[in-house]
Every structure is written in C-alpha cells, then in structure tokens.
Amino acid sequence: MSASDEQLPGIWLGTSALVKRDLALVIKRPGDMLNPLFFFAMVATLFPLAVGPAAEQLQFSGPGVLWVAALLATLLSLNSLFLGDFEDGSLEQLLVSPVPLSALALGKSIAHWLTSGLPLVLVSPLVALTYQMSLAVTGVLMLTLLLGTISLSLLGSIGAALTVGLHRGTALLSLLILPLAMPVLIFGARTVSLVAAGDGVAGGLYFLAAYAMLMISISPFATAAALRISNE
C-alpha cells in the first residue's frame, strides 16, 4: 500500500466534531458563556443610569458604549479559548491529529463565535432599548455586531493561541489584539452613529464584511502556527 492510498479523515468531519464538542462543553458549563454576556448587559445598562435619561444624549453615546462593551466582553471570553485544552492535554492531541491544524483552529473560532459573538448580537436589541434607539438603528447595530464579532473571534484566536502557554497572559492578549481590533470598533460604532444621524450604512458594513473576510482567510493559519509555537 503506497502512502497516497491511505485514507485521511475528512477535514469537515474532524472540524465539525470539534465544534460540537466545544458546544457540548459550554452547555455543561454555561457560566463560561454567560459571564461575558452578563458583563455586556451590565455595562450597557448601567451607563444610562450614570449619565442621565436625556434621550438625545443617550442616542448620541449609545452606539459607542454598546460597541466598547461588546469588544471588552469578547476580550473577556477569549482568554479561556485554548486554556482548557492546553491544561488537560487535548490541545496536544489536536496538534498530533491527522486533521489539519488550521481547520481545527477555524473550528475553535466558530465555536467561540457561536457561544460569545452570536449571543451578544441576540441580546443587543434588548440593551438598545435603554438607549431609545429606533428599530432601524437597532437593526444596523445588530448587523455591525454580527460582522464585527466574527472578526473579533477570529482575530482573538490568534492572540489566545500566542499567549496560551504563558501564565496570566490576559494583559498581553489585550495588548496584542486591541490595536488590530480598533478598525472594527471604529467602523462598528460609527456606522451605527451615522445611520442614527440619517446617513447611509453601506460603506461601514462593507468595510466590516471585508475585515471579517480577511480574518477568515488569515486567522486559521496564523492561529495554527501560534499554537505550534506555544506548545513547544
């Protein structure tokens, strides 16, 4: 039997199994998912209480506050992305598995987004109520969060992979990925502000979509390389 006859496991089978495993883990331990979500809701609802109920002021600052809260909530959840796998040795098993590591890295990002980004998007309309956002503005907020959190999950996985071998790498992780996350924050928040002021949304959404596409094409490979280095 020559080497090329050997059957390799399908990329899709291994990756989807990893996504399912991570989702099953979150279901068994929902706290890991709920903490960042709770943080997002807390920050976003406390802010109006602190600055006062004037509708104009809230509508003006709402997009910025919601976006900062979403970014920080995502950062909170990123630290544990590979930590559990690193500590119990499953990461090593993923590294020596026949499935390409970049596919598995993408799987980890997908699972992370499904349990951190997507819940943020779904909760955001409720939080937007406190900022007296109109239906149209809320819709755009959800769209920007949808595209933005995809980028953040993928970008964050590179940082999480780089810092997984370090103890208490949280500060370093933030320092590493925040500069690259700035475009997402700026375009996300500004797009919502612009639509609230009656301007068009297409430009901002296109940028966020392009950034997400860029991350989808770079992040799995960068994460895989970073994981190999961290695991030496």
Added chain:
Amino acid sequence: MSIKLNGSRLTLFRGERCLFRDLEFALNSGELLLLEGRNGSGKTSLLRAIAGLIELESGTVFWNDEPVRNMRQLFQNSMVWMSHKVGFKGDLTLVENLQFEAKLRLESTRDFDDVLQRLGLKKLKRLPFRSLSAGQQRRVALARMLLSAAPLWMMDEPASNLDAQGRELVATLLSEHVGKGGMAIVAAHQDVKLDLPTHRIALQ
C-alpha cells in the same frame, strides 16, 4: 505491508543545553524503541520531537523513507500519542470523549465495548471523565491507543499512575500491538521488560 521510521542526525537544544546531538535511530514494523534515561535527560523531548510537537535543531525524521515534514498529515494519521496529560475533557463522559477522538481520527467505534471491557472501564461509561481516578484516566488513554488503527504508538511513561495490574496490561497491550506488526516508541524511566525485538536509546 512494511513500515519503517527512522531518524537521522537529530539534534535538539533546550535553552543552552544540548539534549542530544547527531542521534540516529531506525525502527521497523514489529519492533519496539525504548527511550531510557534519568529524569530531565530529554526522553520526553525526543519523543515530542519525533511526533513533530517540537522543532528539531537539525536532523530529519523519515516515515517510510519520506521526510515527515513533507507529509505531516499522513504521518500523524499513522501515529497515536499518549503523554502524561491524558487529553480528555473532564466535563464529558468517557464515551463522549472517545467518540470525539474517533471522528478526529476516522476510527471505527465497532469494538468499543470490547475495548472498555478489557480495560475494566465498562462500568464507568456514563460518568463524567473528571470523576475517574488518575489510574482510570490513564486506562482511558490506553483505550484511545486500542481503538486507533495507527501502526505507531508513542507513549510517554505509560506505566505512571497505574497499579501492578495496569502495568501488566500495558506490557500485554504493547506486546500484542508490536507482535501484530505495529511499532512503538516508549519513554520510560523504569526498566521495561518485554519479550520483543527492542532498540534502546539511552540519553545522558
């Protein structure tokens, strides 16, 4: 089908220290390679380097005369890895853990029950993995080896945490596997006595 694994001029540094230099080994099907040496002598590092988890300073590992770095996936498909960390999720049950790995490695789960029976794990099937004792967890790691069809077993201190019966079991499983034409690389600080064609590498 004959398979072979060999390493040529392997050199590895950890920090300033040279763990081994220009190390050579060759392993054919039906043979066992024992890595020996005291704690900290680099047994685990050598094992990890062969598995591709550590980058070698220089030298090449060949799988069927082809450099492993050119065919990483095929090589990893032929290898199953057991280190001191068992690599299972504490929140999932034993069966869920093994089923996940089976998808990752395209294994059949046909003889699942037989394997668990043999390792004395059958009654623990539905318990969360974290509630198993350290020795039982090592036995699940052995189940991973048995379920896999990979010809190359790489084991780091397979006997640790196991009772006398468990160590006996490791020896039996190894003999069976290698006897069937598989191969194994085992790093152990205790003397392993097996009636198999054995190569030894003693690290200083």
